[in-house]
Amino acid sequence: MTHTNIMNELLRVSKTFLAYLKRPDLYPELGRKIIKNTFNRGNAFKGKEKTNSWAASKSISQKEAISQLFEIDMSSFKQDFLEVLRKSEQREISCPVKMGGAGAMELIYFACEFTKAQDAIETGVAYGWSSLAALLSLQKRDGALYSSDMPYLAQDGDQYVGVVVPDDLKKYWKLFRFADKESLPKIFTENQSFDVVHYDSDKSYNGRMWAYEELYKHLRKGGVFISDDIGDNSAYQDFCEKGAINTTVIEFEGKYIGVFVK
Structure with missing residues (x-):
């Protein structure tokens, strides 16, 4: 350096x-x-090699996962929301602060469609692409998305969190600006049961294990659990093996996503 x-x-x-x-x-x-x-600096990568080997051995594409889990063809998503996505892309381009990319939007959207979601919860917002994907489905049923996201303290980026979400969808969105250990109890006070869970925040092993267990308890039977970046460490694999959960693994842009129906 x-x-x-x-x-x-x-x-x-x-x-x-x-x-x-x-x-x-x-x-x-x-x-x-x-x-x-x-x-606990080494904690972030605990079991990384083990889990990447495990994930690589069973991973499928996002399209295959959506077809197998939800019996839905995802091909129409980008065409159906062409204008919304175009405007959101322009908002990201105009944003002066660099945050996370779009991720597997179709997976999140069709998880909400599959469950006919009224309530969804996510950790990690950044530009708000995952939020947008969920909200595009939730709005159809006058549902609600509860999001946990830490302030961007080093970047002066707070005002840009969720920047790609159109104003007309924000009435379905409740954003809690704390760390997960403070946000999630506040969210669970407001709502005890969720149809879809999407995890994309604290990457550490301990942070993931704590949040996975809390979120799983509040996911209804038949609901969908999604976790991004599961190859960072073995938390997701260990969580699934501990609970005898049969999970699907998706390879997406060189990373792995875990998803299962409870």
Whole structure:
């Protein structure tokens, strides 16, 4: 790492720390991050090699997964929402802050269609592509999406979270701007049962295991559980094996997604 890169990284860390200090409501997450980055740094990649081998051996395409799990052909999605997606892409291009990409939108949309979802929950928002996918389905039934997403403290990006979501869909959306360990209890106070779960937040092994168990408890029987980036560590594999859950694995843009029907 060059001297310039080191200085930039120190500046980013300092900026983030100072931003946390201005937000007492985020102090619990600050404490967890300090412990994680000081004592549990290896935790993020626990079992990574094992799970990538496991995932590669059983992965299928998103199209195959949607067909097998939901008995739906996903081909119409982009055409059906062509204008909405085009406008959302322009909002992302115009956004001055870099966040996560679109992900497997068809999987999320058709999970909501398959379950006739009234209530869905997701962790991780960024630009809001996964939120948009869920909301396009939920609006048909006057449903609600509950989202947990940490503030973008180092980027001054809070105002851009969910930027691709059109204004007319926001009335179906409840956004909680805390870490999962604070957001999820608040969400579960409002709603106890969900038709679709989509996990895409804390990438650490411990963070995933805690959230998976909490989210699973609140997923109704017949509901759909989705987790992005399951190859980061073995949390998803271990969770499924512990619960004797028969999961489908999707290879998507060089990464793995886990999905199952409860």
